[in-house]
Amino acid sequence: MQHFLSVKDAIDVQALVKEALLYKKAPYADKHLGRNRTMGLLFFNSSLRTRLSTQRAAQNLGLELMVMNVGQDGWGLEFEDGAIMNGDKAEHIKEAAPVVGQYCDIVGIRSFPTLVNREEDYSEKVINQFVKHTGKPIVSLESATRHPLQSLADLITIEELKTKPRPKVVLTWAPHVKALPQAVPNSFAEWMNAADVDFVITHPEGYELAPEFVGNAKVTYNQEEAFKDADFIYAKNWSSYEQYGKILNQDPAWMVTMDKMKLTNNAKFMHCLPVRRNIVVEDAVLDSHHSVVVQQAGNRIWSAQVVLKQILLKIIKEESPYLF
Amino acid sequence: MQHFLSVKDAIDVQALVKEALLYKKAPYADKHLGRNRTMGLLFFNSSLRTRLSTQRAAQNLGLELMVMNVGQDGWGLEFEDGAIMNGDKAEHIKEAAPVVGQYCDIVGIRSFPTLVNREEDYSEKVINQFVKHTGKPIVSLESATRHPLQSLADLITIEELKTKPRPKVVLTWAPHVKALPQAVPNSFAEWMNAADVDFVITHPEGYELAPEFVGNAKVTYNQEEAFKDADFIYAKNWSSYEQYGKILNQDPAWMVTMDKMKLTNNAKFMHCLPVRRNIVVEDAVLDSHHSVVVQQAGNRIWSAQVVLKQILLKIIKEESPYLF
Amino acid sequence: MQHFLSVKDAIDVQALVKEALLYKKAPYADKHLGRNRTMGLLFFNSSLRTRLSTQRAAQNLGLELMVMNVGQDGWGLEFEDGAIMNGDKAEHIKEAAPVVGQYCDIVGIRSFPTLVNREEDYSEKVINQFVKHTGKPIVSLESATRHPLQSLADLITIEELKTKPRPKVVLTWAPHVKALPQAVPNSFAEWMNAADVDFVITHPEGYELAPEFVGNAKVTYNQEEAFKDADFIYAKNWSSYEQYGKILNQDPAWMVTMDKMKLTNNAKFMHCLPVRRNIVVEDAVLDSHHSVVVQQAGNRIWSAQVVLKQILLKIIKEESPYLF
Numbered sequence: 021m022q023h024f025l026s027v028k029d030a031i032d033v034q035a036l037v038k039e040a041l042l043y044k045k046a047p048y049a050d051k052h053l054g055r056n057r058t059m060g061l062l063f064f065n066s067s068l069r070t071r072l073s074t075q076r077a078a079q080n081l082g083l084e085l086m087v088m089n090v091g092q093d094g095w096g097l098e099f100e101d102g103a104i105m106n107g108d109k110a111e112h113i114k115e116a117a118p119v120v121g122q123y124c125d126i127v128g129i130r131s132f133p134t135l136v137n138r139e140e141d142y143s144e145k146v147i148n149q150f151v152k153h154t155g156k157p158i159v160s161l162e163s164a165t166r167h168p169l170q171s172l173a174d175l176i177t178i179e180e181l182k183t184k185p186r187p188k189v190v191l192t193w194a195p196h197v198k199a200l201p202q203a204v205p206n207s208f209a210e211w212m213n214a215a216d217v218d219f220v221i222t223h224p225e226g227y228e229l230a231p232e233f234v235g236n237a238k239v240t241y242n243q244e245e246a247f248k249d250a251d252f253i254y255a256k257n258w259s260s261y262e263q264y265g266k267i268l269n270q271d272p273a274w275m276v277t278m279d280k281m282k283l284t285n286n287a288k289f290m291h292c293l294p295v296r297r298n299i300v301v302e303d304a305v306l307d308s309h310h311s312v313v314v315q316q317a318g319n320r321i322w323s324a325q326v327v328l329k330q331i332l333l334k335i336i337k338e339e340s341p342y343l344f
Numbered sequence: 345m346q347h348f349l350s351v352k353d354a355i356d357v358q359a360l361v362k363e364a365l366l367y368k369k370a371p372y373a374d375k376h377l378g379r380n381r382t383m384g385l386l387f388f389n390s391s392l393r394t395r396l397s398t399q400r401a402a403q404n405l406g407l408e409l410m411v412m413n414v415g416q417d418g419w420g421l422e423f424e425d426g427a428i429m430n431g432d433k434a435e436h437i438k439e440a441a442p443v444v445g446q447y448c449d450i451v452g453i454r455s456f457p458t459l460v461n462r463e464e465d466y467s468e469k470v471i472n473q474f475v476k477h478t479g480k481p482i483v484s485l486e487s488a489t490r491h492p493l494q495s496l497a498d499l500i501t502i503e504e505l506k507t508k509p510r511p512k513v514v515l516t517w518a519p520h521v522k523a524l525p526q527a528v529p530n531s532f533a534e535w536m537n538a539a540d541v542d543f544v545i546t547h548p549e550g551y552e553l554a555p556e557f558v559g560n561a562k563v564t565y566n567q568e569e570a571f572k573d574a575d576f577i578y579a580k581n582w583s584s585y586e587q588y589g590k591i592l593n594q595d596p597a598w599m600v601t602m603d604k605m606k607l608t609n610n611a612k613f614m615h616c617l618p619v620r621r622n623i624v625v626e627d628a629v630l631d632s633h634h635s636v637v638v639q640q641a642g643n644r645i646w647s648a649q650v651v652l653k654q655i656l657l658k659i660i661k662e663e664s665p666y667l668f
Numbered sequence: 669m670q671h672f673l674s675v676k677d678a679i680d681v682q683a684l685v686k687e688a689l690l691y692k693k694a695p696y697a698d699k700h701l702g703r704n705r706t707m708g709l710l711f712f713n714s715s716l717r718t719r720l721s722t723q724r725a726a727q728n729l730g731l732e733l734m735v736m737n738v739g740q741d742g743w744g745l746e747f748e749d750g751a752i753m754n755g756d757k758a759e760h761i762k763e764a765a766p767v768v769g770q771y772c773d774i775v776g777i778r779s780f781p782t783l784v785n786r787e788e789d790y791s792e793k794v795i796n797q798f799v800k801h802t803g804k805p806i807v808s809l810e811s812a813t814r815h816p817l818q819s820l821a822d823l824i825t826i827e828e829l830k831t832k833p834r835p836k837v838v839l840t841w842a843p844h845v846k847a848l849p850q851a852v853p854n855s856f857a858e859w860m861n862a863a864d865v866d867f868v869i870t871h872p873e874g875y876e877l878a879p880e881f882v883g884n885a886k887v888t889y890n891q892e893e894a895f896k897d898a899d900f901i902y903a904k905n906w907s908s909y910e911q912y913g914k915i916l917n918q919d920p921a922w923m924v925t926m927d928k929m930k931l932t933n934n935a936k937f938m939h940c941l942p943v944r945r946n947i948v949v950e951d952a953v954l955d956s957h958h959s960v961v962v963q964q965a966g967n968r969i970w971s972a973q974v975v976l977k978q979i980l981l982k983i984i985k986e987e988s989p990y991l992f
Contacts, residue, residue: 111943
């Protein structure tokens with residue numbers, strides 16, 4: 021694996037999931053793989069789960085770590101070619117990225133969308149410029165339009181908990197107080213489309229995800245219909261793609277409730293967290309046997325660890341082709 | 345040791361002190377004890393000594409570390425059951441704590457009191473919710489009402505420096521410009537009451553500590569009387585418990601001076617630091633042979649290290665009962 | 669090496685450069701040198717390159733690391749003797765420094781100048797107080813008037829790339845939008861004066877550096893004359909030393925351009941980064957074969973690593989004199 025930016029970087033999705041589950045049983049099996057190598061984690065936006073789980077995964081592989089909160093240090097980056105840099109941006113990506121590449125063997129980047137400029141966000145300007153200029157493998161720690169480490173952890177969780185070969189998985193929009201990115205639902209859709217599941221998306225009108233992510237998924241505005249016989253309910257709020265970054269609807273009728281869970285096939289309830297209780301989902305659901313959100317968050321370690329393993333193997337192979 | 349929240353978690357206070365002093369002579373004796381385990385340090389409030397000394401202690405035991413400044417990343421936590429989370433709190437402790445527990449083997453928490461709501465502070469709401477929901481051992485890095493790693497370091501320092509079997513130890517209130525928590529004096533009193541010392545507390549009227557911490561200590565409003573023949577003077581400001589969180593007195597006559605030190609039995613001067621010079625204590629005292637504040641701060645490493653050792657031993661014992 | 673604050677701490681500049689280039693070929697040759705020792709990095713000001721490269725260097729030597737953003741944690745330090753600390757400074761350097769010294773074996777300090785009080789800045793008050801009170805080796809991560817880890821990396825880069833025994837090296841002032849410290853040009857001048865190069869400084873009138881740094885360098889207000897036959901062009905903005913901290917000139921005619929590079933002996937273009945494109949230097953130069961700024965930034969690792977090695981050797985020698 022060269023970089024990890026989307027499902028397209030996973031050569032074999034099922035193999036990744038299987039290896040991740042092996043790591044869950046034997047976390048330190050490859051402790052020597054990262055020896056004398058360093059991963060840098062650059063956070064342009066705040067992070068809890070991604071930060072801690074990626075650190076743990078890297079440590080399990082024996083990698084050294086350097087973590088930087090880029091925003092807090094006021095390191096404004098310029099991305100425009102030809103810019104006359106007389107404003108508040110102190111450094112151009114053309115220097116910043118290759119310099120970070122001098123200090124790290126693998127670089128993780130978290131950078132959220134503007135939610136204002138759709139074209140810019142969907143071109144993945146920030147992370148793609150790091151890919152172009154860093155000269156080292158880049159791991160997305162959530163980019164403008166995708167959160168692949170989360171999606172892989174989601175798939176691992178489904179694999180662990182499914183009770184039939186091809187479960188019904190429902191991604192449902194849910195209300196929220198803020199305008200949120202589409203990265204998690206986009207990415208989840210992309211990975212579900214690559215997995216062996218019966219995938220349904222449900223949301224109010226106007227919340228259609230970008231077609232390239234929806235793919236062949238069934239889409240319905242009728243949440244109750246979607247929930248029928250579902251094996252997994254994956255709740256998430258997102259802002260509109262159409263009317264970009266806007267909140268069109270905060271209708272509490274879209275909250276996931278115990279009554280709705282009764283329509284399902286005793287489904288597992290999933291959410292990437294953090295989740296606002298009694299806005300996105302009722303207390304009763306999160307506090308019931310349906311909820312697997314903590315196990316799902318725990319699987320973030322194995323998702324990151326298997327990705328870092330693949331990247332390390334490629335680095336080692338390139339350095340020492342005779343080993344392979 | 346399951347958790348470390350107060351003196352009650354120390355099965356044998358004297359044994360802890362002795363083991364700490366052994367670590368001071370041989371810091372790396374148990375370097376392999378923490379192998380393949382990770383400690384997370386979550387700071388809801390800023391920290392210098394606690395942060396660095398706990399990191400060093402963990403490194404001495406071979407633990408991996410993950411440090412998060414929770415406040416700076418704007419991770420507002422909800423603690424109320426049944427809350428409708430439509431405000432600025434993005435995550436409930438019921439998810440946050442067990443998720444952190446997925447990534448760490450031991451979790452350290454620093455969370456200061458509100459100094460507004462006494463009942464809430466003295467119920468230790470924050471740290472107790474982490475104990476309840478994390479599913480992993482919790483170490484207090486200073487909670488609303490206690491700072492046990494500091495108190496253990498204080499006791500180690502007294503053990504190192506005492507010149508008689510049962511020294512006279514005086515906790516004296518001192519002036520300050522800000523309203524400070526009662527955590528350090530509460531905790532110090534709790535540990536002194538468990539140690540073999542002649543313990544006296546002195547403060548102006550209205551600064552009585554909570555009775556459950558004062559215990560059987562002698563209490564006097566007469567600072568000079570308290571200082572007579574003292575072997576250790578422990579200075580600290582705190583705000584009122586009675587008129588909760590209020591500053592009732594900034595009388596400079598309560599500052600610790602060289603003249604007052606002359607009343608003592610050539611006492612050692614202690615303070616948990618940071619200390620405001622010429623407000624809490626005169627320069628002359630801090631710059632004299634009386635002051636042991638740097639040695640006391642240095643002992644924070646051994647205090648943390650012996651606590652982490654006890655917790656690691658319990659983890660290992662539970663995982664591999666046949667080893668013991 | 670006891671401390672690393674300026675070129676004066678380098679016993680043999682050429683030997684340091686040679687050892688650094690050996691580390692570049694074999695980064696982990698001394699991995700066991702730092703075993704069971706900890707370096708603390710205290711940043712009073714923000715940092716990217718220095719932070720990451722020093723971390724990497726320390727990791728290459730097997731050192732443990734503790735990194736603190738001092739400013740962000742609001743840890744206001746008092747430096748005045750006899751101060752009555754009733755303001756916003758919570759701790760005196762007389763306690764803070766020795767306490768940090770209790771937790772770390774080597775301490776790195778970054779502290780920028782005020783650019784207001786020249787006497788204070790040029791007395792190096794902050795870093796010198798850490799030297800005085802910490803009781804452990806201090807490494808400058810850029811102080812008020814010097815940036816020696818940068819200058820050593822600069823010299824390493826010149827050594828790597830020079831095509832004649834005694835190259836012509838030109839330090840040129842360049843425009844900027846902000847008032848910047850003199851630390852980088854001061855330090856560069858100090859190191860070039862200690863190296864075997866033909867050293868020229870060029871800047872507009874009023875931008876004279878302090879005489880103790882200029883030394884025997886040739887100084888000219890004529891940038892074009894300075895560039896003639898140069899082998900290395902080192903661009904940097906700085907504010908006035910004379911009219912302390914002031915911007916006297918933002919004349920874009922001082923920007924480094926491709927036309928000016930044509931006057932040189934196919935010179936390498938150097939800058940410590942971050943660099944503002946099309947203000948300090950034209951895109952055309954940075955995007956050409958002239959620019960070696962990324963390689964120069966990469967050499968920060970080897971600069972820090974060779975300094976830490978020298979310091980570790982002195983620590984080990986003092987602890988175990990019979991080893992040597």
